[in-house]
Amino acid sequence: MSLDKATALVIRGTDFSETSRIVTLWTPEFGKVRALAKGGRRLKSNFDVAIDLLTVCGIVLIRKTSGSLDLLTEAQVQERFPQLRHDLTALYAGYYVAEMLGDWTQDHDPHPSLFEEAVVTLRNLGQPGVVNGPCLAHFELVLLRELGYGPALDFCADCGATLSGQGLAFSAAGGGVLCQACQPRQREKRPLSEATWRTLERLRSPGESWREVQDPHLRSEVRQLLDHYVTYVLGRRPRLLPYLGS
Ligand SMILES: [Zn+2]
The missing domain is CATH 2.40.50.140 (Nucleic acid-binding proteins)
Incomplete structure (x- = not known):
């Protein structure tokens, strides 16, 4: 004791x-x-x-x-993060940060950088000028990578080839982005536009590049992809997922 x-x-x-x-x-x-x-x-x-x-x-x-x-x-x-109480999308995103930390990590397994990332995310959500979707997506991608579940984005998840942005697909079962040559071997996949692929890379970057992600269509694509990926890797649908905005 x-x-x-x-x-x-x-x-x-x-x-x-x-x-x-x-x-x-x-x-x-x-x-x-x-x-x-x-x-x-x-x-x-x-x-x-x-x-x-x-x-x-x-x-x-x-x-x-x-x-x-x-x-x-x-x-x-x-x-405290009082601004969350005035913005329902931000509040649900905050609850989702808590749900992810609780569900994806083991007891007594410290990740100090992830703690810092979570607190910064809670500070930013709901602030004027912040779009909550990209702010949260950045946290999700950092958490997944920190815990060893990050999807392959820079290279083909299957063969490791460098990706050009053309003819890409995303496969949760395959572990991330697939090049054209590897796609026929994977049944679980969805087309991935070059713009969405580049948005994912921007969202995953350290720092505040997520602030540059504004386009509603791309934000919606990213949210759908993360919903699918997180649910697949976790093995069930997170409780807060239906309440998240893009
Ligand atoms: Zn490949």
Whole structure:
């Protein structure tokens, strides 16, 4: 048993008893952690309102041996994202960020850069001048790559050939973009226009290239493709998927 401090994004919370809650926290230090917050349902508790969904807080945990829940002893708000409450598309996108972090990562498997990416995404969603779809798509592509599920975009997923942009197809089963020569061997595929392919590469780039993606048709193509890919790789449809805008 040890006492640890961490920064945490609250990604899930369920009532456990009259007074306690079980919270799922995503931390740069320890990855995903599930912890019992005793007294977490009382209005005036050690946790104040820190353990609300999509809040970043400074926490103190008592780590338990594997198999039992950690104990959350303290939580202080560090950052909230109030703009999400005024934009339903942004709010659903924020919930989807939490769902992805929860569903795609294992307990105690830290990815500090992904934590930073999630917080930056939550800061940007719903801000004036931000189109939520590309902002979220950037996060999805970064998450998938960080966790080893990123679709092949620069090279043919099958033969590794450099792609020119002509006659491309996208195959979730095949692991990404396929060159013309490899397409007959893969049944599960859909045509991929050069413009959509280049948009995917732009969305995946580090930094803020996603802001340049504005065209509604391309945004819609990207959303459909990501819906299909994420559902295929995860093996089921994420709950928030029907509520996401492009
Ligand atoms: Zn190929």
